[in-house]
Amino acid sequence: MEQQEPLFDRLGGMDAVNAAVDIFYTKVLADESISHFFTNTNMKYQAGKQKAFLAYAFGCPMGYTGKSMREAHAHMNITEDHFNSVAEHLVSSLEELNVPGDMIDEVAAIALSTKKDIAVAKTE
Numbered sequence: 001m002e003q004q005e006p007l008f009d010r011l012g013g014m015d016a017v018n019a020a021v022d023i024f025y026t027k028v029l030a031d032e033s034i035s036h037f038f039t040n041t042n043m044k045y046q047a048g049k050q051k052a053f054l055a056y057a058f059g060c061p062m063g064y065t066g067k068s069m070r071e072a073h074a075h076m077n078i079t080e081d082h083f084n085s086v087a088e089h090l091v092s093s094l095e096e097l098n099v100p101g102d103m104i105d106e107v108a109a110i111a112l113s114t115k116k117d118i119a120v121a122k123t124e
């Protein structure tokens with residue numbers, strides 16, 4: 001079978017990540033069910049964090065040096081509902097950028113694979 005380029009490259013590399021960051025982050029902060037998680041987030045570093053977030057979700061091949069997903073989201077009481085809302089904002093951001101559906105499916109699969117480490121609390 002023909003070897004495919006990594007998803008990160010097929011999506012458009014860092015340019016695609018940067019475009020998606022703006023849309024994704026605006027959606028997350030506008031969503032009152034999850035925006036409170038980011039109230040104490042240092043805005044100066046947020047762009048870098050969001051890029052790391054999306055590069056990670058895109059299966060970025062360059063070494064990720066941030067915290068593990070379990071460590072980064074520990075003690076936040078993120079529920080499965082919170083997680084699903086973030087995942088939906090990620091998908092709809094990519095849709096707005098006209099990313100093809102099969103690639104969005106790949107991104108969603110990578111995002112979902114982190115759920116067990118991120119969403120640890122029960123939805124009320």
Ligand code: HEM
Binds near residue numbers: 052065078086114
């Ligand atoms: C696909 C799912 C997710 C991925 C790939 C992801 C990725 C990341 C990454 C890479 C970081 C930075 C880690 C570091 O500091 O080195 C981070 C931090 C963070 N994430 Fe997530 N995340 C996901 C889901 C969520 C969800 C569902 C929430 C809450 C609703 C959330 C809230 C946060 C917060 C509040 C921070 C810390 C920001 C700060 O330092 O102030 N994340 N995430």
